[in-house]
Amino acid sequence: MNEPTEVCDLTGKLPAGWPTAEISSLYDEHSRAIYYLALRFLGDPQKAEDATHDVFLKAFRKLDQFRGEASARTWLYRIAINHCQNLRQAWHDRHVYSNADDAIWENSMAKDGCPLRVLETKELGERIQKTLDQLPDEYRLLLLLVADEELSYEEIAVLVGQSVDAVRGKLHRARKNFAALFEQSA
Amino acid sequence: MKHQTKLSQEQQSAAAHQSQQQAGREFASSEELLRFDAAQTVVPPQIAQRLKRSAGEDAPATRRPWWKNLLGQ
Numbered sequence: 001m002n003e004p005t006e007v008c009d010l011t012g013k014l015p016a017g018w019p020t021a022e023i024s025s026l027y028d029e030h031s032r033a034i035y036y037l038a039l040r041f042l043g044d045p046q047k048a049e050d051a052t053h054d055v056f057l058k059a060f061r062k063l064d065q066f067r068g069e070a071s072a073r074t075w076l077y078r079i080a081i082n083h084c085q086n087l088r089q090a091w092h093d094r095h096v097y098s099n100a101d102d103a104i105w106e107n108s109m110a111k112d113g114c115p116l117r118v119l120e121t122k123e124l125g126e127r128i129q130k131t132l133d134q135l136p137d138e139y140r141l142l143l144l145l146v147a148d149e150e151l152s153y154e155e156i157a158v159l160v161g162q163s164v165d166a167v168r169g170k171l172h173r174a175r176k177n178f179a180a181l182f183e184q185s186a
Numbered sequence: 187m188k189h190q191t192k193l194s195q196e197q198q199s200a201a202a203h204q205s206q207q208q209a210g211r212e213f214a215s216s217e218e219l220l221r222f223d224a225a226q227t228v229v230p231p232q233i234a235q236r237l238k239r240s241a242g243e244d245a246p247a248t249r250r251p252w253w254k255n256l257l258g259q
Contacts (some may be wrong), residue, residue, distance in 0.1 A: 023241075033231070036224040044232075052229070053236050060241060116213040128223050139247065147220035178216040 011168050023060055030073055031056070034080050035037055037144050041084045055080045064085065075147075081141065081159060088137060116182055131181045139174035146171055 034055055039048035053171045058079050059066075066075055132140045138160070157164045213219040 016236065019236050027237070029231045031233065032227065035229045035254065036227050039227065040220075040223075047232055049230050052233050053240065054231075055238050056237055090187075116216065116219050117210060123189070124223060125226070128219065143216055143220060147217045163249075182216075182219075 021038050022063065026059065026063075026072060026076070027056060030076050033073065033148055033150075034076055037077065037080055038084055040129065040132055040144055041137075041140060042087060043129055047087065051080070051083055060085070070155070070158075071150070074159065077145070077151075077159055082122050116179060117186075124142070124164050127182065127185045129186050130179055135174065135177060138170065139177060142167065142171050143174050143178060 031052065035048060035052045038051040038055070039045060042048050042051060055076065059076055059177055066072070070078075133145070135143070142156065143158065145159060146153075151159075153164050153167055157167045162165065162170075211222075213222065
């Protein structure tokens with residue numbers, strides 16, 4: 001997730017007075033991370049595209065409020081998480097669905113450190129999505145955030161509004177559940 | 187702290203890669219799997235195009251003072 005995406009020239013049509021260099025660099029450096037989070041959290045490429053657009057537009061509008069206390073990546077993640085959670089909440093209000101009970105995963109056969117095997121990488125995305133879709137939102141979000149090497153546990157804890165210890169504990173269960181469900185999805 | 191954990195995961199994953207099976211791939215952890223997936227993900231170029239349009243449309247309304255709109259100036 002650290003590699004920059006191909007450079008998308010955002011300058012040219014930006015309004016006068018907007019810091020075009022900062023905006024372009026913000027997008028080039030972080031669009032992949034934000035799009036990936038939206039894609040796997042929402043599970044829909046079209047909605048992820050819309051969400052990424054909305055997140056960056058919000059960020060561009062609020063660029064003058066960004067005080068640099070957090071990294072730009074963390075700031076963008078905060079906007080993205082709020083946006084995606086609001087979307088999911090709105091869907092949830094309209095369509096009642098439930099995730100499988102935690103006990104199902106707790107009783108699963110997966111062990112820590114068990115390697116995840118994939119025969120066909122072309123089907124990998126589908127399997128990952130299918131697996132993430134079965135996890136509670138909280139676990140899904142934690143796994144996606146911790147996969148970003150630019151984020152520390154401390155930053156993740158702030159983003160999800162929990163202590164570092166709580167994040168570690170939940171991540172342990174999230175990894176275990178992910179591994180079990182991923183193996184079942186083969 | 188995190189970097190140490192991640193480093194050991196990277197070392198484990200490197201070892202896993204060395205003993206990779208003849209067919210397919212093996213990932214040592216969910217993070218490694220998701221990182222690989224993220225690296226394969228292409229950001230649709232139309233997002234940048236849409237952002238350009240939206241930012242362009244956004245500007246006059248947000249930058250024009252309200253009293254100018256009121257007075258029609």
